[in-house]
Amino acid sequence: MAVRVQEADFDVGAELARLTDGNRRIGGLAVFVGLVREMHVREGYHRDLVDALTLEHYPGMTETALQEIEAEAQKRWPLEATLIVHRYGRMEPGERIVLVAVGSPHREAAFEACEFLVDWLKTKAPFWKLEDTPKGEQWVGAHQEDDAAAARWEKK
Template identity: 90%
Template sequence: MAVRVQEGDFDVGAELDRLTKGNRRIGGLAVFVGLVREMHVREGLHRDRIDALTLEHYPGMTEKALEDIEAEANRRWPLEATLIVHRYGRMEAGDRIVLVAVGSPHREAAFEACEFLVDWLKTKAPFWKLEETPAGEKWVGAHEGDDAAAARWEKKAQ
């Protein structure tokens, strides 16, 4: 189980090799890689072109929040391996932002836990997002869709 917050890019293949090396109990590996997209899209509409994105975080607090989210996933599903790598700093369209990988004996648990981790880190991890657009810079707030996705897991915990 691992959480890293780093400025530099990551190698998805190398990360997955390290995560699964020697663990023959893993029968399913679910992976999510988040990228900086060029267009800001909400409700199916293209709004602003994004030239770059800067993510800021509070060192120590961010890692703790991600570790807590990861621990919750391990309480809910039978997991063999989890990995969250989240970048901070300035990134351009097409750059990788986040890697979430979950290994479990069964694919269903891997898929569900991966989706849970992505939903919760999107809403519960302390990152602040500044978008650079042709119209200038703007801080991005929470989106209702992200909150709704995270809330469905709250219901499942009860």
Template identity: 50%
Template sequence: MSQANDRVLVQTQDFSAPEEYARIAADDSDGAVVTFVGKVRDFNDGSAVTDLTLEHYPGMTEAVLNQIAAEARERWPLTHVTIIHRVGTMALGEQIVFIGVTSAHRKAAFAACEFLIDFLKTKAPFWKLEAGEQGKNWVEAKDADEQAAKMWDKQ
């Protein structure tokens, strides 16, 4: 169940990281604001990338992202949780994802932000299609992402 200060969006349009930061940083009771922005990079596994297309399962994607936000709230005392994930085709350097959390203390905010991106990469129903010199190919899940998510089971 999402909270009043949670914001979960799946959208094609870009977002403004400074505007999202300002929105969550406005609460003076928070001593920590941690954000993460993921971008389209020009390589993956040693191959050149020219663009990235992200597909998702509408409805289910938002539900999973809300569940991940709720789990972060169960683990840490958070004031704001924002997850914005883009879908569609994006060029090199474009923003893909914004994660923003606030808390009274930095350790909770840092841990929650890392947890959110680790779980988003392994649990949310997104599919990546990369285009490059080699043509187009679907990106397989990475073992390193699965291992990062599993580390949270021990905490």
């Protein structure tokens, strides 16, 4: 169970090897890797070229929020291993932003927990996104689609 917020890139293969090393109870590993797109999506359409994306955060507060999200996944599913690596700083299209990996004895739990983590990271993690476009810099606001995806995981 690990959460890291870092400026440096990460090696997906090395991270997954460390996550599963020696744990023979893992029967399924679900992985999500988020990348910087070269086009920003607005209202369902690809618009505005993106030259770079800068992610800002508050150290300490961000790690705590990610740990709380990870702990919620641990409560909901039988998980053997989880990893969240989230980058900050300036990144160009094609660069990795986030790695979410979930290991469980069963694939269904791994898939669901991974999807949950990604949905909640998008809406509950305190990161601020600034896009550098040919038209200038612009802050990225919340998206209704992300809020709807996260809302389905709310306990009733």
